[in-house]
Amino acid sequence: MYDALTTRYTFSCPVHGEARVLLSSFRRLERLPGTAHPAVYRVEFACGCGGEHPGLVTHDDLDWAPLGLGEHRSFLNLMTSRLDAAAGELGEVNVRRLEGGAWPWSFFCYPEERPRPVFPSSFALLAAEGPRGLVGVAVHCPVCGRVSVNLVSPEHVDLPFHNDAEVGVVEHVFGADAAALVEEFRAELHSASFDVRRLLLG
Numbered sequence: 625m626y627d628a629l630t631t632r633y634t635f636s637c638p639v640h641g642e643a644r645v646l647l648s649s650f651r652r653l654e655r656l657p658g659t660a661h662p663a664v665y666r667v668e669f670a671c672g673c674g675g676e677h678p679g680l681v682t683h684d685d686l687d688w689a690p691l692g693l694g695e696h697r698s699f700l701n702l703m704t705s706r707l708d709a710a711a712g713e714l715g716e717v718n719v720r721r722l723e724g725g726a727w728p729w730s731f732f733c734y735p736e737e738r739p740r741p742v743f744p745s746s747f748a749l750l751a752a753e754g755p756r757g758l759v760g761v762a763v764h765c766p767v768c769g770r771v772s773v774n775l776v777s778p779e780h781v782d783l784p785f786h787n788d789a790e791v792g793v794v795e796h797v798f799g800a801d802a803a804a805l806v807e808e809f810r811a812e813l814h815s816a817s818f819d820v821r822r823l824l825l826g
């Protein structure tokens with residue numbers, strides 16, 4: 625499903641049979657109601673064939689497989705981590721980074737006016753049409769629950785621990801309604817009214 629070497633997810637494509645895509649090629653993520661062990665997310669991704677297709681991703685594949693911790697994350701808490709089971713080499717390196725306080729993913733929460741650590745399962749919408757090849761990402765803040773839209777490099781999304789020093793922030797407080805969010809996300813991305821904020825991460 626997720627290949628840590630190529631940082632790509634494998635889905636099925638009705639044209640090519642198989643599609644291998646980066647996280648930044650995801651367009652929409654939504655947790656399937658009623659799924660818990662494991663939680664499953666329905667995603668739509670932009671495919672190499674030019675279309676957009678649906679796919680399913682487990683919570684572990686979204687948040688922990690990129691860290692090499694897909695099977696061990698139940699022992700891990702982001703801020704106070706302890707890994708009891710033996711993870712692979714990649715997992716060990718990343719656990720040390722987490723213990724050192726590094727954030728694998730982050731975003732700037734506009735309502736709170738501060739950077740926050742986050743996991744891909746908190747991403748709601750992504751769009752590739754930002755200026756200068758940047759990716760627009762709508763994030764549900766895990767702390768305040770509100771949505772912020774940041775403009776980031778594809779690497780900021782695709783590579784754990786690759787945090788942009790500065791990100792574009794849409795100065796707009798988004799509503800909670802999912803359908804309205806899609807509309808607002810599009811409108812704000814094209815308005816190009818971004819303010820640059822420093823993530824100021826270690």
Ligand SMILES: [Zn+2]
Nearest residue numbers: 637639671673
């Ligand atoms: Zn396709």
Ligand SMILES: [Zn+2]
Nearest residue numbers: 733736765768
């Ligand atoms: Zn927040």
